[in-house]
Amino acid sequence: MQKIVIMLAILSFSFGLYAQSVDEIVAKALTARGGIPAIKAIQTERLSGHILFVQAPPGAFLVEIKRPGKMREEIGFGAKTLIQTTDGTSGWKLMTATGTDTPVALTAGEVHNMAGGADIDGPLLDYKKKGNKIELIGKEKVGDKDAYKLKVTDKTGEVRYDYIDANSFLEIKWEGQVENTGEKNTFASYFSNYRRVNGVMFAFTIISGTSEHPNGQKIDLDKVEINVPLNDALFGKPVVPSSSGGERSPMTDQTQHPH
Numbered sequence: 001m002q003k004i005v006i007m008l009a010i011l012s013f014s015f016g017l018y019a020q021s022v023d024e025i026v027a028k029a030l031t032a033r034g035g036i037p038a039i040k041a042i043q044t045e046r047l048s049g050h051i052l053f054v055q056a057p058p059g060a061f062l063v064e065i066k067r068p069g070k071m072r073e074e075i076g077f078g079a080k081t082l083i084q085t086t087d088g089t090s091g092w093k094l095m096t097a098t099g100t101d102t103p104v105a106l107t108a109g110e111v112h113n114m115a116g117g118a119d120i121d122g123p124l125l126d127y128k129k130k131g132n133k134i135e136l137i138g139k140e141k142v143g144d145k146d147a148y149k150l151k152v153t154d155k156t157g158e159v160r161y162d163y164i165d166a167n168s169f170l171e172i173k174w175e176g177q178v179e180n181t182g183e184k185n186t187f188a189s190y191f192s193n194y195r196r197v198n199g200v201m202f203a204f205t206i207i208s209g210t211s212e213h214p215n216g217q218k219i220d221l222d223k224v225e226i227n228v229p230l231n232d233a234l235f236g237k238p239v240v241p242s243s244s245g246g247e248r249s250p251m252t253d254q255t256q257h258p259h
Contacts, residue, residue: 022136025148025164026124032169033122034200042120042200043067044230049204049221051075054213061219063117070235071118083238086114094238103237109179112158123152123160131155139166142173142190170194170201185210198226 020028030036044066051061059076069088074081077095084093084106091106091114106114116123123132137149140163147163154160160176175188187210191203202224209216 020136020148022134022150025136025150025169026127026134028169029124029164029171032201034196036125038199039121039125041227042198043227045120046223046225046228046230047202047221048223048225049219052218052220054216061221064230064234065118065120066230066232066235067120069115069118070230070232071114072234072238073114084110084114085235085238086111086118087232087235088115088118092237094240096240101240103239107179109184112156113178116160123154123162124150127152137161145172147172171203188214195224197224200226 030039033039045064047061047063047065049061050058052058057078059078060074060081061076062072062074064072069086071086073084081096082093083096085091086106089111091111092103093106093110094101094103123130124134127134132155133153135151135153137151139146140149141147142163142165146166148166150162150164152160152162158177160174162171163173163175164170165172171191173188173190175186177184178187187208189206189208191206193205194201194203196202202221204221204224206219206221207215207217208219
């Protein structure tokens, strides 16, 4: 009888884990975000707020995204501003300080990193058409929440793990390789403080880091704007903002778009 009870417990656990198929979890996750029509209706995004690094004062944070695959990031570091852009094919970065800085081309790995962030739909929507493969690894705890752990392999063979809250079906953790200055490191991001904007859910708090520094950075969004006009020139090679009011910096943008 004891063996039967143990076997029933194992079967019960297995049923609870696999009663949800990958496609069912993906469908529920997309519905939790707001639904496929609402997600696909997004043509541009502007996310603005502040970013806090360990042992550093908070800086201004701005991300602008435009279909297909265009992205611009601006991060304030005191008197300096880091600008990274991609037009969907190439990418550049520029640290502004004195007005004489020169843009540097991103590596192929860095462009690939930005391409993931520039995908408004995310890796789950139309994942088969994109050539992605998704596997259900199991259930894991993320903090005090149960989450489905999905292994997402893209068409290049790169692997990332998405953790979907088993209750809300919102993504609460991402884990994968990030390339920076030619070196790859494993990073994890934790998503919380979800709010609905234009019918789609956005995480307004994102904490990211490595295993050695799990709380390396924290992003607090103040505002998410949908389908705002964004000139394609924003996603080309960045130029140093001029003191006479040329290309705007994130500080200026924060003033123009309060949260």
